[in-house]
Amino acid sequence: MSTQEKNFWLTTVEAPQVPVRELPVNTDVAVIGGGFTGLSAARTLAKSGAKVVVLEAENVGWGASCRNGGMVLSGLKLGTPTLVARYGREATKRMYAASLESIDCVEALVHEENIACDFSRSGHLEVACKAKHFADFRRGAETIEREFNHKLRIIEKADLPHEIGSAIYHGGMVDDVSAGVNPAKYVAGLGRAAARAGAEIHEKTRVIGLERNSLNGNSGWRVKTSRGELQAREVFIATSGYTSAITRSLQQKLIPIGSFIIVTQVLPEAVASEVSPRDRMIYDSKNYLYYYRLTPDRRMLFGGRAAFFPENENTVRESARILREGMIEVYPQLRETKVEFVWGGTLDFAFDIMPHAGKMDNMYYSVGYAGHGVAMATLLGKKVAETILTGHDENPFAGIPFPGAPLGMYNGKPWFLPFAGMWYKFLDWVS
DSSP: OOOOOOOOOGGGOOOOOOOOOOOEEEEEHHHHHHHEHHHHHHHHHHHHHOOOOEEEESTTTHHHHHHHHEEESSSOOSHHHHHHHHHHHHHHHHHHHHHHOOOOHHHHHHHTOOOSOBBEEEEEEEOSHHHHHHHHHHHHHHHHHHHHHOOOOOEEGGGGGTTTSSSSOOOEEEETOOOOOOOHHHHHHHHHHHHHHTTTTEESEEEEEEEEETTTTEEEEEEEEEEEEEEEEEEEEOOOOOGGGGGGHHHTEEEEEEEEEEEEEEOHHHHHHOOOOOOOOEEESSOOOOOEEEEEEEEEEEEOOOOOOOHHHHHHHHHHHHHHHHHHHHHGTTTOOOOOEEEEEEEEETSSOOOOEEEEEEEEEEETTTTTTHHHHHHHHHHHHHHHSSOOOOOOTSSOOOOOGGGGGOOSOOOOHHHHHHHHHHHHHHO
């Protein structure tokens, strides 16, 4: 197997042709980051008549938006009992409702903008690695139905063959509202939609400085980029796992974590039907989890936190080996199947493993999706844009505490990731 990095999704899409132009002198809103969050915000702002400029250091969708598994998932990273204990029942209800709304938001946007991105409400399946995890599924499903009026289906171990062609799990839980998408086609379509609405997108334009200032008596921002400067009334940070020291306060609250994916050759139709009979988005119950699905052309996509550090040649090579071993553990029938693609990307986790969106240091932001970014980034980009336009904040994640590292022992460079990886592996062993 070649371990040279190659992203399968990028072979399926034609990138939007973004014209190179001079930066404007001024704008209403400067959006920093051209992924799901930034483009969703830019589209919303532009459709309401705001002058908006998207500043992207690489190309549209270059970061996590093109490097994920294309899973459009309900729920949050943390379990419902943890959320209720931490935030209370009413706040948790609003957060859970937002997770469901986020999938509707993606679906509506895909239809409104006619984005051909293989969006499909195929549902997701969470599989239990231990009997205790399956018991937790049952309790969680009962709580969610009772408190949030949302139905999850418990799949007994004897019935799992109808959902997954693997014998290693103790049961599962299905949410039929979740979806799958080709993320590269989706983010490309989102970029085109933002541009049609009037947003001005500038690729290869790295922001290198932000200064608070005033112009004609109005407060705003002097935005310095690798291609010149512009004046913005508001700034929206949409950089997620690639947040830099330009926004130091935000960077110090986010942990960039590597996530890696392999994709196989096209599977025979019978094999594809065996490994995933219902074409679900699948992930397991471990902290150090695996997630996997069939691509629209019947390949197995298999990903996980094989290495916590962000992507580089060494972590990609090692992750390819680890993920292939993991895939064969789940699906022994794929032992002879060739892996044709491997790549990595960088997710952003907040220290409390929650999404956060609001205002910090007079700048708007939305970050911390922890692997749920396809849907949540789309929704929160839209929600924060609406806050900029109206001054009313209807985003349930704006008011929650946004903790930094304990004792301030973090400067934006995650020196502790190897220890975190060992800790999560230990938790998976004992839990």
